[in-house]
Amino acid sequence: MTQYPDGMLAPGMPRDADGPVFGAPWQAQAFAMTLALHEKGLFSWSEWAETLAAQIQAAQAAGDPDAGDTYYRHWLAALETLVAHKGASSHDELARYREAWDHAADRTPHGQAIELRPGDFGH
Numbered sequence: 001m002t003q004y005p006d007g008m009l010a011p012g013m014p015r016d017a018d019g020p021v022f023g024a025p026w027q028a029q030a031f032a033m034t035l036a037l038h039e040k041g042l043f044s045w046s047e048w049a050e051t052l053a054a055q056i057q058a059a060q061a062a063g064d065p066d067a068g069d070t071y072y073r074h075w076l077a078a079l080e081t082l083v084a085h086k087g088a089s090s091h092d093e094l095a096r097y098r099e100a101w102d103h104a105a106d107r108t109p110h111g112q113a114i115e116l117r118p119g120d121f122g123h
Contacts, residue, residue, distance in 0.1 A: 014071060027072040034079050043082050051085075052078040096121060 014021045022028040038045060055078040060066055064074075084091045100120040108114045 014068060022072070023069075024072075027075075030072060030076045030079060034075070037079075037083070037088075042086050042088060048078070048082065051082050054078075055081065 014023070020028075020031060022031065034048065037043065038048060043051075052075060055074045056064075056066075056071075059070065059074055059077075064070055080091075080094050083089050084094060097116075100116055101114070103120045104114050104116050
């Protein structure tokens with residue numbers, strides 16, 4: 001089993017005997033980005049755990065039933081929050097890329113790789 005920072009395999013995280021389980025590639029990518037940014041020193045693991053816990057609590061307070069199917073959405077929201085808080089990006093820049101990605105995904109046929117193009121931004 002891969003060794004992860006203490007507390008990373010927290011209750012609620014989809015996992016099996018070998019570690020985290022992902023339902024879609026973007027979940028694994030969000031997970032990998034989090035580990036990479038932690039290893040680069042952008043944030044401590046305790047900062048990460050606190051941000052993720054706050055995100056999950058806020059979602060539950062807003063009505064998330066905590067059925068496990070939204071865990072990585074909370075993970076991604078927590079990652080975006082920390083990246084913006086640490087100044088590695090901004091909320092506005094993250095939203096701009098999210099919208100561009102959605103636009104690119106809409107024009108990409110199913111099964112093909114999504115590619116961002118300049119026209120995907122600011123339309």
